[in-house]
Amino acid sequence: MSTTQNIDTLIHARWIAPVIPKNRLFEHCSLAINNGKIIALLPRAQAEKQYSATDTVVLNEHLLIPGLINSHNHAAMTLLRGYADDQPLKTWLEEHIWPAEKQWVAEEFVKDGTELAIAEMIKSGTTCFSDMYFFPEQAASVAQSAGIRAQITFPILDFPTNWAVDADDYINKGLALHDQFRASDTIRIGFGPHAPYTVSDEPLKRIATLANELGAPIQIHLHETAFEVEQSLQQHGMRPTERLQKLGLMSRLTQCVHMTQIDETDIAILKNSGAHVVHCPESNLKLASGFCPVDKLHKAGINTALGTDGAASNNDLDLIQEMRTAALLAKGVAADASACSAHQALQMATINGACALGIDDITGSLEIGKSADISAIDFSGISSLPIYDPVSQLVYSGNGQQVSHVWCNGKLLLQDGELQTLNQHDIKIKALNWGQRIGREQ
Numbered sequence: 001m002s003t004t005q006n007i008d009t010l011i012h013a014r015w016i017a018p019v020i021p022k023n024r025l026f027e028h029c030s031l032a033i034n035n036g037k038i039i040a041l042l043p044r045a046q047a048e049k050q051y052s053a054t055d056t057v058v059l060n061e062h063l064l065i066p067g068l069i070n071s072h073n074h075a076a077m078t079l080l081r082g083y084a085d086d087q088p089l090k091t092w093l094e095e096h097i098w099p100a101e102k103q104w105v106a107e108e109f110v111k112d113g114t115e116l117a118i119a120e121m122i123k124s125g126t127t128c129f130s131d132m133y134f135f136p137e138q139a140a141s142v143a144q145s146a147g148i149r150a151q152i153t154f155p156i157l158d159f160p161t162n163w164a165v166d167a168d169d170y171i172n173k174g175l176a177l178h179d180q181f182r183a184s185d186t187i188r189i190g191f192g193p194h195a196p197y198t199v200s201d202e203p204l205k206r207i208a209t210l211a212n213e214l215g216a217p218i219q220i221h222l223h224e225t226a227f228e229v230e231q232s233l234q235q236h237g238m239r240p241t242e243r244l245q246k247l248g249l250m251s252r253l254t255q256c257v258h259m260t261q262i263d264e265t266d267i268a269i270l271k272n273s274g275a276h277v278v279h280c281p282e283s284n285l286k287l288a289s290g291f292c293p294v295d296k297l298h299k300a301g302i303n304t305a306l307g308t309d310g311a312a313s314n315n316d317l318d319l320i321q322e323m324r325t326a327a328l329l330a331k332g333v334a335a336d337a338s339a340c341s342a343h344q345a346l347q348m349a350t351i352n353g354a355c356a357l358g359i360d361d362i363t364g365s366l367e368i369g370k371s372a373d374i375s376a377i378d379f380s381g382i383s384s385l386p387i388y389d390p391v392s393q394l395v396y397s398g399n400g401q402q403v404s405h406v407w408c409n410g411k412l413l414l415q416d417g418e419l420q421t422l423n424q425h426d427i428k429i430k431a432l433n434w435g436q437r438i439g440r441e442q
Contacts, residue, residue, distance in 0.1 A: 008410060009033040010053035012044050013376065015390045016064045019350050020365035023343045025390065031064065033372040036410035041366060055412075057405065061380040063390045065346065066365050067127025067149075067373035067408060068319040069353030071278045072219065072257045072307025074133045076105070076113030078120065079434045080312040089225055089287045097312060101134070104438060105162045110135040112430045114142045117317060119422050122148060124318045124400025125375035127408040130255070130278075130307070130357060132192040132219055134163040137177055140187050147411050147421045149373065151357045152177070153192030153219040156207065158200050167203035171210070178216060186409065188359070190217035193249075196240040197228055201247060208248035217253050217358055219278070220244075223266065224258040225289050241269045250275050255356050257307065259297075260290030267300050276303045276356035279348065281325045283309030294326065295334035298344065305353040306345075318400035320377075323349050327395055342395040372410040377402045 011033070016026040018041065030047035032040040040047070084096030110133060121129055128149035131139050136154040143150035154174030156167055164170040171191075178189040191207045193199040199207075211218050222240055223229060232240045242265065244250050252274035259266070259277045270277065279292045297304045306326055308317045323345040330340030340348075354364025363373045377394055379387055381402065387393050406414035413420055 004050060004052040007032055007034040007039065007051050007053050009055045009057065009372070009407075010047060010051050011057045011059065011064065011374070011376075012047070013059045013062050013064045014379075015062070016041065016366065017346065017391050018366035019066050019347060020367055022347070031366065031372070031374065033407070033410045036372055038366060038368055038370055038372050040368060059376050059378075059405070062376045062378050062404065063394060064366065065125075065375050065377065065394070066350040067363065067375050067406065068125045068349045069305070069357065069364060070121060070126050070129040070308055070317065070319050071255065071305040071353040071356050072280055072309055073117065073129050073131050073317065074310030074312070075117035075129065075131045075139055076110040076133050076135075077310035077312040078117040078317070079104075079109060079113040079431065079438070080310075081315050083312060083438070085286075085315070089289055090227070092287065092313070100438065102162065105134050107135050107138050109434070110138040111142055112427075112434060114139045115146070115422065116427050116431050117311065118142060118146045118148055119419060119424060119427050120311075120317045121319075122146070122406050122413050122419060122422070123403060123417070124320060125377070125403040125406060126317070126319050127373040127375065127406060127413070128353070128357070128359075128363060130219060132194075134161055136174070136189075137180070140177065140181055140189070144184065144187055145421070147186075147408055147413055149186045149359075149363065149408055151188045151190055151217060151219075151359075152181075153190040153217065156191065156193045156203060157198045158203065159198070167199065171203065171206065175210070178214065188217070188357070190219060193218065193220045195221040195224070195228070196243060197231060204244070204247045204249055208251075211253050212248075212251070215253070217255060218249065219255040219257060220249075221258055222256040223261045224284075226261050229261045239265060241266045245269050245273065252276075253358070255305075258284060258289065258292065260284050260292050262293065267296065267302065270297075270302045271300055276305060278305045278307045278356060279326060280307045280309040281329050282322055283313040285325070285329070286315075287313055291329065291333045293333055294330040295336060295339035298340070303352055303355050304348055305356040306348040319349050320394065320398045320400050320403075323395050324398070342389070342392040345395045346391055372407050374405075374407045375403055376405040378404045
């Protein structure tokens with residue numbers, strides 16, 4: 001006499017792309033979930049015999065993928081979406097963004113802006129994001145409440161902002177936040193030195209020491225523009241990566257964001273240190289910052305993840321569309337149509353991001369024992385037909401609006417396109433109010 005095992009959730013799907021094993025695709029299979037974790041991936045007929053679920057979800061025209069990981073974001077900057085478009089990076093930052101931040105950024109701004117960003121990310125299939133912004137305690141709180149996974153890297157600069165007065169103040173406040181969330185299953189706190197040109201040697205050395213002691217991640221904007229590299233050569237006599245290596249900041253804990261201006265010296269430092277690259281193609285294109293040589297990084301064995309950057313320089317947080325841009329740009333830069341395949345682009349947005357954030361034992365792929373962080377993409381629409389390769393279809397013609405369901409830690413965050421842990425109406429009203437307030441001052 002056969003008996004069925006009682007579990008929390010059983011998802012039947014047309015296709016499942018687990019990411020690990022690489023380049024695999026399962027058809028007419030199911031995911032079994034219990035206590036927030038994946039316990040089986042098996043044929044549907046077998047799953048129906050083996051399990052009895054509290055919730056059974058049938059997705060006959062859908063692709064299941066690991067929840068997407070946005071490895072670099074400034075979430076609260078959704079409230080500055082479209083605020084200062086079509087400006088060079090230096091002008092954009094110094095004449096528009098920084099003055100606006102000085103005027104508006106406070107706890108309420110960060111709370112409301114982060115909530116708007118998380119709503120947008122969940123609705124487009126993201127289950128984990130890395131954030132670097134002021135008042136990080138607000139971002140951490142909102143993320144925890146929404147049920148999304150997050151790496152919160154607290155900002156560190158030499159100069160005062162609305163959140164702190166100097167590098168020591170940023171670090172001390174960040175360490176207190178680290179202690180507050182030390183036991184959290186979904187929120188990880190790390191160091192966020194803004195860039196080599198905004199943080200001096202002594203704070204960078206202190207960050208390297210503390211991060212190593214705590215096993216905490218470090219995320220830094222690095223080699224974003226040619227000017228940054230030239231300035232470093234003039235002021236320090238070495239490239240930014242060389243300076244960070246000398247200061248002890250380049251390690252497996254380090255996430256290097258942008259990296260549009262790199263040579264063989266930089267590649268060697270990345271490879272030898274085990275540091276990760278976070279590629280933000282749409283932001284780099286919009287700000288004309290340069291091109292990250294993704295194909296070279298892949299061939300060198302350097303882990304390369306994907307991020308959107310903030311909505312003020314993207315201007316959306318749709319990681320599915322970011323995959324498409326990353327794949328197409330990599331081909332153009334390498335002059336090779338085989339560079340950055342659809343499966344590689346999906347890896348950048350999932351398992352590579354998990355590796356960069358140091359959580360690949362928890363998430364990033366649909367493997368037994370990992371957290372049930374899952375996104376479902378609806379391929380029933382006209383623009384998705386016909387379907388020969390669902391992963392290729394996702395990367396080259398997909399977008400976040402096709403996401404129907406999202407789970408994080410086995411908890412349903414999005415059901416049939418509707419948010420389950422956030423109030424979309426309230427978020428919309430607050431965003432419109434901020435737009436009116438800020439717009440009046442432009």
